Amino acid sequence: MTIPIVPNLLRAHLKELAENDCRIDGRQRWEGRALDVEAGVLPRAEGSARVRMGDTIVFAGVKFQVMKPYPDRPNQGGLMCSAEVRSVAGRHWEAGPPSPEAIELGRVVDRGIRESGCIDVDSLCIIPGEKAWQVILDLYAISDDGNLFDAFALAGIVALRSAVVPAERFEIGEDYPLGVSKTPIMCSYQKVGARFIYDACGREELGGDERIHITLGDDDNVHSLQKGLKGIFTTDEFKEIMDHARDRTKELREVVESLL
Amino acid sequence: MGGYGDVQMIDENGLRLDGRGPGDLREISIETGVVPVADGSCRMTWGTNEAIVAVYGPMEAHPRKIQRQDRAVLDVSYNMAPFSTTDRMRPGFNRRSREISKVTKDALESVVLLELYPRSKIRISIEIISAEAGTRCVGLTAASVALADAGIPMTDMVVSVASGKINDVVVCDLNKEEDNYGEADLPMGILPNSGELVFLQMDGDLSQEEFELAWKLNMDAATLIHQKMVASLKGGDSQ
Numbered sequence: 001m002t003i004p005i006v007p008n009l010l011r012a013h014l015k016e017l018a019e020n021d022c023r024i025d026g027r028q029r030w031e032g033r034a035l036d037v038e039a040g041v042l043p044r045a046e047g048s049a050r051v052r053m054g055d056t057i058v059f060a061g062v063k064f065q066v067m068k069p070y071p072d073r074p075n076q077g078g079l080m081c082s083a084e085v086r087s088v089a090g091r092h093w094e095a096g097p098p099s100p101e102a103i104e105l106g107r108v109v110d111r112g113i114r115e116s117g118c119i120d121v122d123s124l125c126i127i128p129g130e131k132a133w134q135v136i137l138d139l140y141a142i143s144d145d146g147n148l149f150d151a152f153a154l155a156g157i158v159a160l161r162s163a164v165v166p167a168e169r170f171e172i173g174e175d176y177p178l179g180v181s182k183t184p185i186m187c188s189y190q191k192v193g194a195r196f197i198y199d200a201c202g203r204e205e206l207g208g209d210e211r212i213h214i215t216l217g218d219d220d221n222v223h224s225l226q227k228g229l230k231g232i233f234t235t236d237e238f239k240e241i242m243d244h245a246r247d248r249t250k251e252l253r254e255v256v257e258s259l260l
Numbered sequence: 261m262g263g264y265g266d267v268q269m270i271d272e273n274g275l276r277l278d279g280r281g282p283g284d285l286r287e288i289s290i291e292t293g294v295v296p297v298a299d300g301s302c303r304m305t306w307g308t309n310e311a312i313v314a315v316y317g318p319m320e321a322h323p324r325k326i327q328r329q330d331r332a333v334l335d336v337s338y339n340m341a342p343f344s345t346t347d348r349m350r351p352g353f354n355r356r357s358r359e360i361s362k363v364t365k366d367a368l369e370s371v372v373l374l375e376l377y378p379r380s381k382i383r384i385s386i387e388i389i390s391a392e393a394g395t396r397c398v399g400l401t402a403a404s405v406a407l408a409d410a411g412i413p414m415t416d417m418v419v420s421v422a423s424g425k426i427n428d429v430v431v432c433d434l435n436k437e438e439d440n441y442g443e444a445d446l447p448m449g450i451l452p453n454s455g456e457l458v459f460l461q462m463d464g465d466l467s468q469e470e471f472e473l474a475w476k477l478n479m480d481a482a483t484l485i486h487q488k489m490v491a492s493l494k495g496g497d498s499q
Contacts, residue, residue: 042343042344042389042390043308043310043390044308044343044344044345044346044390044391045343048343055296055297057294057295057296059341059343059389061341061342061343062343063342063343063347063348065348082342082351084341084342084351086337086339086385086387087314087316087337087383087385088295088298088312088313088314088385088386088387089295089297089314090297090298091297091316091319091383095335095337095385097352098351136342136348138341138342138343138348138351140341140342140343140387140389142294142295142312142387143295143296143297143298143314144297145296145297169346202297
């Protein structure tokens with residue numbers, strides 16, 4: 001990723017808007033963009049989703065491989081989550097090996113899903129010590145207009161919840177749905193003009209400061225947190241964000257449930 | 261070519277496994293403006309192939325060593341998404357995707373009016389979201405629609421299509437099984453207005469007569485595909 005030059009005019013404009021409790025695209029401070037989620041959109045994937053949030057568009061695809069269990073966990077399968085933001089997604093994303101930004105994206109989403117315990121890794125064992133399923137979640141950005149984190153996390157959980165283990169193709173019995181017992185949801189906030197806002201668009205990301213990502217589980221338990229970029233925040237600011245995240249994750253979880 | 265000539269793929273009525281006649285194309289749909297942040301873009305489905313292409317530029321070419329004083333350069337990347345194939349594709353470039361990127365660039369550089377934009381770069385990113393067979397043709401065709409959508413001047417668009425041979429019968433537009441078990445594959449990149457060519461590859465085994473027939477099937481198919489490309493750019497129905 002090449003870091004674009006941030007016009008001082010944009011930063012000044014965002015600051016002025018924030019002082020008047022406005023946002024650059026006319027949204028309220030805690031308002032998300034129009035959301036469109038579809039499951040089962042990729043014909044070659046065992047589970048898939050497409051998420052559109054404003055002009056941000058991502059895909060998530062689930063594939064399965066047979067792996068040898070790790071020696072210290074002979075009765076468990078594995079989950080691998082990787083995010084790719086290729087040059088198709090925006091002019092500042094360059095070809096080449098994954099950038100630190102793309103790696104951070106994949107790892108933060110991975111932690112939220114993994115730590116929620118939504119996938120029972122014991123159920124992925126085929127023959128203890130010899131064969132187990134490896135679930136691979138690939139997150140793929142098509143258009144980056146900000147907040148790829150939330151789009152990836154949402155697409156990821158929908159793809160996993162719609163996934164079917166392709167046991168027949170591997171000649172290990174009949175196909176069956178991947179058991180996903182929980183729905184971890186991520187909400188991301190960015191400081192723009194001295195206050196945090198929810199679901200930053202591309203211009204807010206460009207002219208903003210630090211961002212905070214929160215993943216909450218079904219029971220509001222916290223499963224992953226990440227602070228990114230340069231910036232300082234207070235405990236009170238964080239509490240305010242957490243209050244919003246508790247409500248918003250419930251709304252988004254209902255969107256996921258309505259699809260499946 | 262797999263070369264397993266004993267797999268029967270044409271029935272007694274001369275129809276193929278998916279019910280097509282020898283000269284028939286799979287279903288094609290084309291949509292533009294699908295990547296909102298790009299200068300031009302195209303989504304093309306062709307059978308169960310799906311490609312998304314974004315065009316950015318003309319923009320500053322960096323590093324400077326890639327700049328050309330008298331013209332623009334095209335930066336073409338063809339890539340298959342990890343979930344685009346039955347077995348997961350490991351992310352990153354491989355020899356196959358590098359070669360396809362190069363021949364796609366060679367084809368498009370033949371039609372884009374590069375000399376209008378000295379020292380700049382036009383980036384064309386081809387992402388294969390779902391692969392069946394013939395993804396290079398889908399990628400190249402969709403790329404020329406995306407370039408047109410971006411308003412980049414070209415002498416013509418490029419229509420890419422392949423014909424081949426299955427069970428000793430020359431057919432147009434091989435699907436997955438036909439590609440796996442077929443005996444030849446001839447992808448071409450055709451300029452529909454002049455009938456000239458900017459892209460050509462072939463592998464397999466074709467007699468002179470079979471070769472001429474495959475060539476003609478491609479030329480005829482190109483006319484049909486071109487109509488869909490034009491319709492999509494005009495905002496009409498491209499189904």
